[in-house]
Structures are given as structure tokens and as C-alpha cells.
Amino acid sequence: xxxxxxxxxxxxxxxxxxxxxxxxxxxxxxxxxxxxxxxxxxxxxxxxxxxxxxxxxxxxxxxxxxxxxxxxxxxxxxxxxxxxxxxxxxxxxxxxxxxxxxxxxxxxxxxxxxxxxxxxxxxxxxxxxxxxxxxxxxxxxxxxxxxxxxxxxxxxxxxxxxxxxxxxxxxxxxxxxxxxxxxxxxxxxxxxxxxxxxxxxxxxxxxxxxxxxxxxxxxxxxxxxxxxxxxxxxxxxxxxxxxxxxxxxxxxxxxxxxxxxxxxxxxxxxxxxxxxxxxxxxxxxxxxxxxxxxxxxxxxxxxxxxxxxxxxxxxxxxxxxxxxxxxxxxxxxxxxxxxxxxxxxxxxxxxxxxxxxxxxxxxxxxxxxxxxxxxxxxxxxxxxxxxxxxxxxxxxxxxxxxxxxxxxxxxxxxxxxxxxxxxxxxxxxxxxxxxxxxxxxxxxxxxxxxxxxxxxxxxxxxxxxxxxxxxxxxxxxxxxxxxxxxxxxxxxxxxxxxxxxxxxxxxxxxxxxx
Ligand code: CMP
Numbered sequence: 265x266x267x268x269x270x271x272x273x274x275x276x277x278x279x280x281x282x283x284x285x286x287x288x289x290x291x292x293x294x295x296x297x298x299x300x301x302x303x304x305x306x307x308x309x310x311x312x313x314x315x316x317x318x319x320x321x322x323x324x325x326x327x328x329x330x331x332x333x334x335x336x337x338x339x340x341x342x343x344x345x346x347x348x349x350x351x352x353x354x355x356x357x358x359x360x361x362x363x364x365x366x367x368x369x370x371x372x373x374x375x376x377x378x379x380x381x382x383x384x385x386x387x388x389x390x391x392x393x394x395x396x397x398x399x400x401x402x403x404x405x406x407x408x409x410x411x412x413x414x415x416x417x418x419x420x421x422x423x424x425x426x427x428x429x430x431x432x433x434x435x436x437x438x439x440x441x442x443x444x445x446x447x448x449x450x451x452x453x454x455x456x457x458x459x460x461x462x463x464x465x466x467x468x469x470x471x472x473x474x475x476x477x478x479x480x481x482x483x484x485x486x487x488x489x490x491x492x493x494x495x496x497x498x499x500x501x502x503x504x505x506x507x508x509x510x511x512x513x514x515x516x517x518x519x520x521x522x523x524x525x526x527x528x529x530x531x532x533x534x535x536x537x538x539x540x541x542x543x544x545x546x547x548x549x550x551x552x553x554x555x556x557x558x559x560x561x562x563x564x565x566x567x568x569x570x571x572x573x574x575x576x577x578x579x580x581x582x583x584x585x586x587x588x589x590x591x592x593x594x595x596x597x598x599x600x601x602x603x604x605x606x607x608x609x610x611x612x613x614x615x616x617x618x619x620x621x622x623x624x625x626x627x628x629x630x631x632x633x634x635x636x637x638x639x640x641x642x643x644x645x646x647x648x649x650x651x652x653x654x655x656x657x658x659x660x661x662x663x664x665x666x667x668x669x670x671x672x673x674x675x676x677x678x679x680x681x682x683x684x685x686x687x688x689x690x691x692x693x694x695x696x697x698x699x700x701x702x703x704x705x706x707x708x709x710x711x712x713x714x715x716x717x718x719x720x721x722x723x724x725x726x727x728x729x730x731x732x733x734x735x736x737x738x739x740x741x742x743x744x745x746x747x748x749x750x751x752x753x754x755x756x757x758x759x760x761x762x763x764x765x766x767x768x769x770x771x772x773x774x775x776x777x778x
Contacts, residue, residue, distance in 0.1 A: 270323030278341055280319065283348060287312055290351050298358035308350030315343035338392045345384045353377045369435075371424040374453040416471070420454045423470035427451060433473070438481040438491070438553040441468060445481060447554070461554065482553050490525050490549040493556065495563045498541040498579040499571070505534045505542060506638050506703045508576055512546060515570030516563065523559045525549035530563070541579035606631045609656045609707045612680040615728065623717065630713035634706045642683075642698040642706070649687030649694055651708040655679050658704030664696045664739050671697070672742040675735070686732055688714055689725070690765045695739055715770065722772045729766050733759035 275281060287308070294305050318340035325333035357373045427433045428451060437448045439458060446460035456473055458466040482491035499508050512532040520526060530548035537543075546567055550559055571578060606628035610616050616624060634653070636642055642653060645665055659678050663671040674696060677683055686695050688711055718725050737754045740746060746754065766772070 267320055267324045267327055270325075270327040271319045272323070274319050274322045274326060274337060274340070277337075278315075278319075278344055280315065280344065283344060284312060284316070287347055287351050290355050294351065294354045294359055298354070298362075301354055301358045304350065304354055304358075308347050308354065311343045311347035311350060315340050315347060318343065334392065338388060338394070341388055341392075342385055345388060346381055349377060349380045349384060353380070369428045369451060371421070371428060371451055371453045375421065375425075378453075416469075417454065419471040420469055423474040424451055424453055424456070426474055427456070427470060433478075433480065437483065440479040440481055441466070441473070441476070445479075461556070482550070488551075489553070490528075490551060491553050491556075493548055493550050493560060493563075495546045495548070495560050495567065496535070496543060497546070497564070497567055497571075498538075498543050499576055500540065500579040501537060501542045503576045504703055505544075507574065508532070508542070508544060508571070509534070511570045511574035511576060512544070512567055515566050515573075516546060516548070521548075521559070521562050521566065523550055523552045523555045524563065525551050603628060606707060609654055612656065613654050613682050615682060615685075615724070615731075618723070619717070619721065623721065627709065627713060627717055631707040631709055634708045636700045636704045636706065638700050638702050638704075640700050640704075642700060642704070643694050643696075645694050645697045647694045649684060649692075650711055651684055652682060652688050652711075652714045653684045653698075654682045654707045654709065656705050656707060658700060658702045660698050660700050660704050662696045662698050664742050666743055674738050674742045676701075685714075685728055686735065689718070689728055689732060689769065690762065691769050695736065718766075718770050719772070722767075722770075725766045725770065725772060726763060729763040730759060732762045732766070736762065 291305055291309060294301055318336060322333060322336045322340050325336055353373060353376060357368050357376075361368060433439060433448055433451060433456065435448050435450060438445060439448060441458070444458070444460060444466055446458040446464075446466060448456060449459045449465070450457040451470070453470075455467045455469050458468065460466060482489040484490075509532045513530075516524075516530045516532075524530060525548070528549055530546055532544060532546050535543045535545045546563055548559075548563055550556060568578070603625070607624065609631065610619075610624050610628055616627065619627065631654070636658075642660060643649070643651075645663075655677055657679050659676060660683075661673055662675040662677060662683065664674050666672045677698070683698055684694075687693060718728075733755055736758050737746075737751060740754060741751060
């Protein structure tokens with residue numbers, strides 16, 4: 265028997281031609297249906313090629329009747345089996361299962377292939393008369409060597425399986441390990457690959473991933489993938505935060521920005537106050553984590569233009585040293601300026617129309633400037649009254665509690681209106697809560713100064729009592745839903761009652777002198 269006769273006989277024994285024919289057909293199918301699997305397909309075909317290469321060797325040994333023939337023939341058979349396992353696994357995991365909607369993690373495929381290869385090797389070796397299990401069981405040194413060398417690998421395999429099973433990391437997730445973040449591209453049997461935005465791939469052994477803390481970016485249970493980003497900017501703190509925030513909100517919410525979630529909406533917040541500027545952040549939710557810097561940049565551009573439109577410059581590092589020479593003239597000029605501002609504030613309040621210039625100047629001296637931010641409570645229902653408030657800019661809303669934690673709006677107050685007189689004039693607690701709905705600038709008049717004015721100008725008490733009655737009835741209407749007739753009756757009664765109370769409270773004589 266010649267070499268080629270031997271090789272042919274060997275091929276016949278192993279069914280090589282039929283097997284290779286089927287493998288080639290399967291390989292073509294895999295190549296067409298799953299072009300990404302090229303490297304693994306090449307691996308499978310390599311085993312087949314090794315099998316073919318060993319056939320003439322086995323044939324020659326067989327022809328010469330040499331004893332090594334048995335081992336070479338076994339190895340050729342193992343190569344053939346590995347080719348079959350590799351390509352069959354590709355056909356199953358990369359072509360058939362995805363067709364029915366089943367995606368299998370890479371690590372599972374690798375394990376199945378490895379297990380199948382191991383079992384096949386054992387079976388083929390046993391059939392050929394080799395006792396491998398006995399060999400491993402009896403050879404302590406061999407067992408120790410295999411055990412030690414597989415220790416790390418097995419740790420990684422188990423860790424990879426654990427990661428897959430508890431779904432802590434999946435392909436496509438964005439994770440951050442230490443300072444590096446990226447998208448998980450593969451969880452293999454040894455390591456997990458993470459592709460960074462800088463076109464790098466970080467390979468993390470599975471056991472390291474399992475043992476250490478890492479962040480899964482943008483993930484929250486039962487919520488879409490969103491990642492909150494902060495875009496910082498600084499504005500000189502001479503510009504009111506509410507104006508800055510309003511301008512930025514308007515700009516980022518008016519038209520959608522690519523990769524910025526509409527819900528939750530972007531939010532501008534004042535993060536800190538520094539030496540000469542306020543530090544702001546625009547917080548927004550990024551929908552595609554691959555586009556962090558470009559989206560930050562688009563958001564920053566919006567902010568820049570919004571502030572330009574609002575006439576608010578971004579702050580430049582500034583250190584201002586104010587050197588002012590204090591002199592009696594300067595002090596005098598400053599106090600004149602302030603007195604004028606207060607006089608203006610009083611001039612806007614028609615309640616004090618009839619006061620003489622002298623009375624008004626006295627009153628102005630007791631005023632205190634009190635600005636409030638939007639949303640702040642200026643006075644709270646049920647609290648003790650210390651001040652009368654004159655609004656010089658902004659708008660506030662008067663709310664009264666309508667029971668069961670509900671509040672009802674009774675009125676809105678603007679520049680030129682005053683409030684807080686009810687409690688000051690009757691000695692009662694605050695009858696309503698007043699809340700700023702824009703930034704509000706007020707002057708506060710303290711209780712004693714206000715009461716002095718009333719004592720000296722009793723006719724003011726009458727004017728205020730009238731207004732007081734109207735306001736009080738409006739409060740009762742809000743609380744009790746009164747009709748027009750009841751309202752009129754209440755108004756007359758309230759006016760009489762309040763005037764009496766105001767007079768008694770201030771110890772003023774009644775009109776009849778009694
Ligand atoms: P006071 O009760 O001291 O504190 C709450 C203030 O809200 C109250 O004084 C009034 O000045 C003001 N207020 C109450 N009801 C009205 C109303 N109907 N219209 C305008 N202001 C009101």
C-alpha cells in the first residue's frame with residue numbers, strides 16, 4: 265500500500281470527504297449570514313486543514329505499518345472533530361439562534377464549544393484505547409499543574425458568567441472603571457472589552473471587574489438610558505441669578521437639542537458664589553452616551569448666545585479693589601441718595617398720599633431695604649407681625665389656607681402696593697401668606713414707626729380700615745365661596761368692625777368723641 269492509498273483509506277475511515285463537504289457548505293452559509301464571524305470561521309477551517317494535512321502522514325505510517333500510526337490517526341480525528349464543533353457552533357449561535365430572536369453571550373458560546381471539544385477529545389481518546397481520565401486521576405503532578413494553570417482562567421470564566429447572569433454588565437452598556445469610561449463591546453470568557461471614546465479598547469479581566477466597583481453610566485432600573493451632564497459657566501454676580509437662570513432656561517428649552525432629553529428638562533442652577541462671580545451649571549440629560557463632548561459644546565453655545573441676547577456677559581476673572589476716600593461730604597451724598605430712594609418708594613404707595621413731607625421724611629428714615637428671590641415667602645399666615653411691606657419692584661401673590669393643606673390665591677400685589685397692614689393694625693397674627701412670584705424688592709417699615717404714624721394721623725386709620733375690610737372680605741370669600749349679596753353684607757360689617765378694632769388698638773378717639 266502506497267502513501268496515497270493509505271491516506272485515502274484513512275480519509276474513508278474518518279469520513280473526511282463527506283465531513284469536509286458539509287463543513288464547506290456550512291462555512292459558506294456562515295460567511296454570508298454572519299460576516300462578522302470571519303476570525304472564528306477561519307479557526308474552524310484551520311482545524312479542517314490540519315486534519316487534511318495529517319491524512320498523508322497517517323497514510324504513510326499506515327502503509328509502513330509503523331506503531332505511531334495509531335496516535336497520528338487519533339490526532340487527525342481530533343482535528344476533524346474540532347473543525348466540526350467550531351463550525352457547527354457558529355452555525356447554531358451566529359446564524360440559527362439569532363434568526364429566532366435568541367442572542368447568546370459570547371462567553372456562553374465559548375464555554376459550550378470548549379466543553380464539547382473537551383468531551384469529544386475524551387471520548388475519541390478512550391475509543392482509541394487511551395485512558396486520559398485515569399492518567400489525570402493518578403498523576404498528582406499533572407493534576408496540580410493543570411489546576412494551578414487553570415486557576416486564573418477559571419476565575420475569569422466564572423466571573424464572566426456571573427456578570428452575564430446577574431446582568432450587571434451587558435454588551436452596549438457604558439461603564440466607568442477608574443478614570444476610564446467606554447462602551448462594553450464584548451464580554452469574553454477571560455476578559456471584558458471596553459471601547460473608549462478615544463478609539464482605545466480597555467481589556468479588563470472578568471475577575472477584576474467582579475471584585476471591584478465600577479459605574480454603569482446612564483442606567484437606572486426601569487428607566488431609559490439617560491446620563492446627567494453638567495455644563496458650567498460663570499457670570500458676574502452683579503447680574504441677578506434669576507435673570508441668568510431665566511435666560512438660559514428659555515434658550516435651552518425653547519427648541520430641542522440633539523441628544524438632549526426633553527424630559528427631564530435641562531435645568532440651570534446657581535452652584536456657588538465666588539469672589540466676583542456666581543458659578544452656574546446647566547444640567548441636562550444626555551440620551552446617547554457616545555456624544556458627550558459634542559452635546560456639551562452645543563449646550564454651551566446655546567448658553568453663550570442666550571446670555572448675549574439678555575445682555576449678560578460671562579464673567580472674566582476680575583479682582584476689583586475699591587478705594588474710596590470717606591469724607592463727610594461723601595457720607596452726606598450717600599445718605600441723600602438713600603433718602604431719595606426711600607422717598608420714591610413711599611411716593612408710589614397711595615396710602616401715604618396725604619402725609620406731609622415732614623411725616624414722609626420721618627417715615628422714610630425707618631424704612632429698610634428688603635429684596636426677595638422668586639419663590640421666597642415674604643410673610644406667612646399665622647405668624648407674628650413685625651413689618652409693613654411696600655413693594656417697589658416685582659410681583660407677589662397673596663394666598664390663604666383653605667383647610668386640609670390647600671391654599672387659595674386671593675390677590676396679586678405689584679410695585680406700589682403694600683401688605684402686612686392687617687396684623688399691624690389690629691394686633692392679630694398674619695391673615696395670609698405672601699409669596700414672591702418674581703424677584704421682589706420691598707422696603708419694610710417696622711411696627712413701631714408705622715404705629716407712630718397712625719397715632720399721629722388718625723384719618724389714615726379710616727382709609728386703611730376701608731382697605732382692610734375689602735381685603736379681609738376677599739380672604740373670607742376665598743375661604744368660604746361667598747355670593748355677591750353676602751359679600752356686600754360682610755364688607756359693611758367688616759369695615760365697621762375693623763375701624764373699631766383699629767381705633768381700640770391704637771387708642772384713637774371714635775368720631776363721636778366717645
Ligand atoms: P397681614 O394679615 O398682616 O399679612 C398678610 C397680608 O396679606 C395682609 O396683612 C394683607 O396685607 C395682605 N392681604 C390679605 N388679603 C388680601 C387681599 N385680598 N388683597 C390684597 N392683600 C391682601
